[in-house]
Amino acid sequence: MNVKIKRLHPEAVIPKYAHDYDAGFDLVATEDVIVEPGETVKVPTGLAFEIPQGYELQIRPRSGVTLKTKLRVQLGTVDAGYRGEVGVIVDNIASDPFGNFDHYPNGIDRNPIERQEQEYEYDAYIIRKGDRIAQAVIKRVEQAQFIEVDELSETARGDGGFGSSGVKA
Structure with missing residues (x-):
């Protein structure tokens, strides 16, 4: 299947499959985005797709980001008729019970980022x-x-729904 892609940002990354037989390909951020605890943001990819009629592009979380951080990518659908920029909706499910506003955000690899003269909540993340x-x-x-x-x-x-079958196997 051929899928046309338009680069809307000069540094947008044209997707590719990392391995043979992979089902998914990665979407890459085109700018730094800070995600404070409890916040939801849209991360730009700088790409527009021409999905063939009869298909959709499903946006899904990357397992490593979900396992290692408090960031949660929301499932999304890009319809075949949509021609705008694909964005990724991301939630930071962390909460900061101590109200610490003097901690620099963590990168999605959990490494602190040095930012002069900027203060962020504890458990804020930066998507680079x-x-x-x-x-x-x-x-x-x-x-x-x-x-x-x-x-x-x-x-x-x-x-019967919403747990009507119980939780024990």
Whole structure:
């Protein structure tokens, strides 16, 4: 499958698969973004995609970022008709119970960053320009035809949801 990509920022990184048989390719930040505890930000990638009709681009977390930090990439969908810049939505789920505002932010690799004359909350992170912040997967999608009815068919589960099957195996 060929996917057209437009570079919207001179330092945007054209994606590639890191290994044979990888499902996802990395999305890279084009600027430094500070993410304070409890904050949600959009990280620019500097790229626009022309996804073929019948497909979507799914934005997903990178496992290392999720495991090693308090940053959480939100799942996202880029529809085939969208031609704007792809951004990555990132939450910092850390909380700072002590109200420390004299700690420099951590990079996504948890190394302190020296910043003169700037103060950030404890557990703030900086996503640096050039950091691989998320991954993306291109998947086939189908559009449904919706039919309004008065009744739905019966099943053993019925309307049971939200934990109705329990948690023990």
